[in-house]
Amino acid sequence: MSLFPGFMHWLVLSTILFSIGIYGVLCRKSALGVLIAIELMLNSAAINFIVFNRFISPATLDGALMVIFIIAVAAAEAVVAMAIFVAIFRSRKTVDVNKFNTMRG
Amino acid sequence: MSTGDFVYTLSFYLFGVIAVIAALVAVTSNRILRAAVGLAVTLVSGAAFYILLNYDFIAAIQVLVYVGGIVVLIIYAIMLTSSSELVESRPASLRKALAFLAAILFFVFSVTAILKTNFSVESSESPPGEIAAALGRMILDTSSSGYVLPFEVISLLLLAAAIGAIVIARSYSPQATGAEKGKRAA
Numbered sequence: 656m657s658l659f660p661g662f663m664h665w666l667v668l669s670t671i672l673f674s675i676g677i678y679g680v681l682c683r684k685s686a687l688g689v690l691i692a693i694e695l696m697l698n699s700a701a702i703n704f705i706v707f708n709r710f711i712s713p714a715t716l717d718g719a720l721m722v723i724f725i726i727a728v729a730a731a732e733a734v735v736a737m738a739i740f741v742a743i744f745r746s747r748k749t750v751d752v753n754k755f756n757t758m759r760g
Numbered sequence: 761m762s763t764g765d766f767v768y769t770l771s772f773y774l775f776g777v778i779a780v781i782a783a784l785v786a787v788t789s790n791r792i793l794r795a796a797v798g799l800a801v802t803l804v805s806g807a808a809f810y811i812l813l814n815y816d817f818i819a820a821i822q823v824l825v826y827v828g829g830i831v832v833l834i835i836y837a838i839m840l841t842s843s844s845e846l847v848e849s850r851p852a853s854l855r856k857a858l859a860f861l862a863a864i865l866f867f868v869f870s871v872t873a874i875l876k877t878n879f880s881v882e883s884s885e886s887p888p889g890e891i892a893a894a895l896g897r898m899i900l901d902t903s904s905s906g907y908v909l910p911f912e913v914i915s916l917l918l919l920a921a922a923i924g925a926i927v928i929a930r931s932y933s934p935q936a937t938g939a940e941k942g943k944r945a946a
Binding site for chain 2: 662666668670673680681687691694698702711716719720723726727728730731735740742750
């Protein structure tokens, strides 16, 4: 592998970012921390789409369009998550995911 | 190696290191506001990656919507749940070790899969000229290769998310609800 950033370098970079996101989702206690880690994973998936578009089929723009859709869905998700956190905080005074156990059987 | 290639290589590694360090801050910092700033830095370096790959329009959208919208929203959520002065207690070391193991396993498996796969990489120079115009034509294309239906579905999703967020986060004070009024009248 040469030092010049080619296809593999980009893929490995986005894989590193996704792995960091997985670590964050699994070990965060605050629900907001989990949301931040999920945004990291979404962003690395978007980078992957752009990289595949650029190197596999540079004549089309399907990957770039997917990135726009990913960003729109991420925005919707962040809005709903924030509303849920505010509502939960109002009733339980915490956003610790270990304390969200109302639906536990 | 020409000057352009040198700058490309240098910026790739520079922004790559910045993105990885900021992402690590975003997932390990026990101050949640610092984690949000780390996320913002990672997203800005993501925009730099898009510029390096010649997708300037996507980079602009990334900065506008992701950094300008979503990160600000997360910071608002931090303020509203007053987590900013709250220092998150360190997660248990077993939980940390398991999360680390899962992340490392995912990384090793994916990189092995990537290295073993034969991608048909085309070394064409750059994407079609004006990305914004081409994207607009693709989105509003009603033929079978167009994306007009997903575009409409996304707009519906955003509307539903906005209305749902208002309904969920609205404060229901006891005086405002109809049941309470009825009780008081009775």
